[in-house]
Amino acid sequence: MTNLIDIATWNVNSLKVRLPHLLQWLQNNPVDLIGLQELKMTDNVFPVDALEEAGYGAVFAGQKTYNGVAILYKKATMPTPSDVTVNLPSFPDEQKRVIGASFGDFRFVSAYVVNGSEVGSDKFEYKKAWLDALIADCAQWLSSNPKLALVGDFNIAPDDRDVHDPAAWKDQVLCSEDERSRFEKLLSLGLHDSFRLFEQADKTFSWWDYRQRGFQKNRGLRIDHVLISDALKSNCTASKIDRTPRKWEKPSDHAPAVATLSI
Secondary structure, three states: OOOEEEEEEEEOOOHHHHHHHHHHHHHHOOOOEEEEEOOOOOHHHOOHHHHHHOOEEEEEEOOOOOOOEEEEEEOOOOOOOEEEEEOOOOOOOOOOOEEEEEEOOEEEEEEEOOOOOOOOOHHHHHHHHHHHHHHHHHHHHHHHOOOEEEEEEOOOOOOHHHEOOHHHHOOOOOOOHHHHHHHHHHHHOOEEEHHHHOOOOOOOOOEEOOHHHOOOOOOEEOOEEEEEEHHHHOOEEEEEEOOHHHHOOOOOOEOOEEEEEEO
16 A cells, blocks of 8 residues: 655744744645754743644754754654654764654654855855765665655755856855755765656745845745655655745745655
């Protein structure tokens, strides 16, 4: 028997502020798994009860003011998560940027990649080192978890199709060769950008700056990704970005990305 499951990622840019949006979106789009980024809250105030009422369990790693990641799972369709891990094994870090959990033989990882600030800065060097650690650790994850999904805000637009104005963004942070080459290294491990497995409309983005009417002018970037392993590629039946929540009042600057798998 084949079942379809929907997996998603969404940088909510403050779960406290965006909880009503998340609950509304889940009601309209009852995905089975979703990775969240930029919770911007500590674990003691994570909205466990509100999510339980909506039918979702959660594992999470919060941080005050910055960062924070979570995985929500629909309790009616997904097994209890096991082997929950936080952060990168090879990169000791106080910042809460990665959380992983297993659902049966399916490994799901939610990641919030370093922004990098600007090319050449100390934060950019930190981003490169962090990405190198992610690549190394992901190779290990794949060796023990062939059915792997790595989702999140990667803060990388993989190629010029993912940029509203490639000339203006050339060699800039999020679009530099240093970042794009590392994204390609991730894919070379045996991962696939689910969005690019299907024909997609031109100028489809997942992030738009709040300033200068970025969303209204569709001046965006596609930096939120659902990556799936070789073992899942043939089981992926659809992949999309849902712009709808970006139209709501006081939205996150990111939109959810969703992929459908047959398992």
